[in-house]
Amino acid sequence: MPRETRTDTLDSLRVHLQWAIELEHATLPPYLCALYSLDPERNPEATDVVGSVFAEEMLHLALAANLFNAVGGRPRLDMPRMLPPHPRTLPHGDRSLELSLVPFGAEALETFLRLEQPAPPSSTWRPNAAGGASATGGESSSCATARTSCTAAFRSDANARSSLPRTTR
Incomplete structure (x- = not known):
């Protein structure tokens, strides 16, 4: 695994978190474009679902x-x-996934399904032309390294704090 794709230092964690920000940011325009193309009066269910996914992103x-x-x-x-x-x-994710601004429909749904499909657990990381790294899977794999590292860091911090004497208020 190339050095810049590992998350074993605070600096590499920061790099991965910036990649996660860039990846999540890239997902917003396709969802918003599809959302704005919907008529909430005629299709309230689709409007609610696409709107809630946009909010999640x-x-x-x-x-x-x-x-x-x-x-x-x-x-x-x-x-x-x-x-x-x-x-x-898609930055720092599946480079074969093309994000387009299209109205809600079959093409948008196909993009959304690919965006939300988790990468296989055995994804391999590789450097990309943008100076980052990408996984062989979708969005979930790109953020997984940062999320896993943060979870481990918070657990480690919580364990360290639990061994400290409690103070009274």
Whole structure:
């Protein structure tokens, strides 16, 4: 595994969290475009589902940014590479997945299914042209390294705190 794709230091965790932010950010325009193409009066169920998934993607971005802040990082949402024209590839994920801005329909649903499909557990990481790394699977694999590392870091921190003497208030 190339050095820059491992999450074994605080700096590498910060890199992976920025990648997670970039990946989550990239998912927003396709969902929002599909959502805005729906008529809530004629198709309230689809509007509710697409709207809730969009909100979840925003939550994922916020969680990644909050974790990044918590480990001393500074989330960047203002880089030109985060605003490329569409269609575009999924950053730090399945590079064969093309994100397009299309109305709600079969093409949008196919994209959403691919976005939400977890990568196989045995995904291999490889450097990509953008200077990051990508997994052979979908979105979930790209964020999994950061999420797993953060979970381990928080468990380690919680274990360390539990061994400290309790103070009275």
